[in-house]
Amino acid sequence: MNKFENEIKDNLDLKDVKNKRPSKYAGLDSEGISLGLAESDFEMPKEVKEQIIDAVVNGRYHYEFEGVPEFLEAAKEKLRRFNNIDAEEKEILPIAGGMNGIWLTYKVLLRPGDRVIVVTPNYPPIFGHPKEVSQAEAVEVKTKNDFHLDIDAIEKAISEKVRIISICNPNNPSGAVYTKEELEQLADVAQKHNLLVFSDELYENLTYDGRKHTSIASLDSMQERTITVFAFTKTYGMSGLRIGYLVANKEIVEKMKAENSRVLIHPGTIEQLAAAAALKKCNYYVEALRSYLESVRKHFISKLNQISGVKAALPEGTFFAFPDLSFLFTDDRKAAEYLEKEAKVRVYSGSGFGRGGEGHVRMNFCTTKKVIDEATERIHRALMLLGPRRLG
């Protein structure tokens, strides 16, 4: 039994999971299971816990305007080792979680009237924030049916006003892991039209069937025009610790740092130390989680596919299943409502992730075996009840 299996054992009690995840379980009754919010049901690595306790005991919780050196150093080393990105410390910015990175990107780089091409399905703030943050406009471009990039459609959507192309890779919610080849094609398009690329890579560690994560910033000449966001929320179970980091060129990082200093001074010192420990000491945890989720995924997806009318592709990465329920429901919002009511399982409707998500629902399977098995049974039973009917 490896260390991570210990962590899983510590998490077997659903009641405990629920009590400690009030947002994931908000509004669900005592029998409900949430596969909704993108939050891990596992505790964070013990090395991270130890680091926080060490910081508290040893007085490392004061202002650090320039970023916690251990964190910058660990991020730099990890970017080189894992992402093949050779970044100086001035090109790395500690951020208060992935959302903070999205906000900073659109805040600093867009002006009113600018456009952003957003490949969908995608994490909603990636197409919602351009307008809300900078009175700019998101132009959605759907992926191909297999949720991979439709390079022609992306290039066709480019106009004078477009400044950024935004992707999420591995993709939330579809699980697609973009190949090096398709990213090279996207990189060519970005360079040809002199565009920036925003890449949300929060799920970089969760890729399956031997797939390797490629950071678009690692491709030739792309580092200077790419903003890549990483965080600890998902894989490390650290959602309430608002911490992540981004990589971009020095000028952009400098502007973002100034912007963040006006908003919150800097991300928490303890969180930065915790993040450093995660990067330096917890590869075993991430690999164990990946391997656990890879096996859960197979069982979960095969169970979903036993239901007539459900088409569930095996996700290439992330901890989301994104089955197509359009044969059973005319509207994916109805599908989510039905499952929450009839199966007492919360899932997210796919159209919330943009036009590219329509007809689907997102199911977060980053939970214990016991919980996912129970959820699978309930979903199975509720959808089987529908028989050949199409609802909604």
Added chain:
Amino acid sequence: MNKFENEIKDNLDLKDVKNKRPSKYAGLDSEGISLGLAESDFEMPKEVKEQIIDAVVNGRYHYEFEGVPEFLEAAKEKLRRFNNIDAEEKEILPIAGGMNGIWLTYKVLLRPGDRVIVVTPNYPPIFGHPKEVSQAEAVEVKTKNDFHLDIDAIEKAISEKVRIISICNPNNPSGAVYTKEELEQLADVAQKHNLLVFSDELYENLTYDGRKHTSIASLDSMQERTITVFAFTKTYGMSGLRIGYLVANKEIVEKMKAENSRVLIHPGTIEQLAAAAALKKCNYYVEALRSYLESVRKHFISKLNQISGVKAALPEGTFFAFPDLSFLFTDDRKAAEYLEKEAKVRVYSGSGFGRGGEGHVRMNFCTTKKVIDEATERIHRALMLLGPRRLG
């Protein structure tokens, strides 16, 4: 020996203070003492440390979109008890430190071209942010010579475009503690002209000579038009934990919460729990700190006043001395430069706090007896050297 004296003992080593406060000590050589940055040299209360460790061990570090209930409840109780503000939980917002509250206020409540009256001297973001955040304009109004509110000057500065009057009470940097009477006069002006009031009350616990802190929001009919910001950065020694809270009317809080959710989702869960512990369990700490600073203050100020050409008023509150050095230096920036170079003591120049601060320097005396005594000696020696000369 009370619990806080233990904390002081734990903090006697200047080297340790310096190593753990890289921003306060940035750029100072090994002999340098920083009375610059507004950061406490004391460790945070042990109850706060214990709460953080408890949160880590017991898995309370996940998303809490609606705010940590213990924190909201503790803030509500403290507002009633200490500030005489009767707020519902929907009128209280957890924020990522005082800066986050300033940013949210100007972001949500100002439009381009609006004006904000800012009483100076004041904390620089309070007059800098209107423009940087919302293309609005700060109109500085100097206090009277004793650093108390010049109500007539404030009323004269009101125009059609003014939306907010911003104060910091107890005042950073002058130490002035506004009386109930002058706040009532300010409240009358705000009501007469239908203006909002922004009140930064980070130093509310540090008032001397029997003075009582008055929150302007506690005055008749003021709660609905006042945004009051509180934080843990200063008094509790928790600068790197980005946490505070604000009180305002429900509509404003709702808009601010939505804005913050786009920027950082929510302030850290562990920080919110830590803040709850500070409010619930650490009155003894705050009172011990207050009483310690009250005695340090007398010694420090009397030593400064022994220097010919220095006029140092006894601060009514906060942990800042704000002596007038205009007889010795034509420019307060030169005064700060001279002290950093000749005395190896960092202080902040007063004009950084607005026109109302010109001629003065700010000295943070929230440090151990040993450090403040050494700093006092060095300042004394360096300024005495000047003799009757006037520099700069």
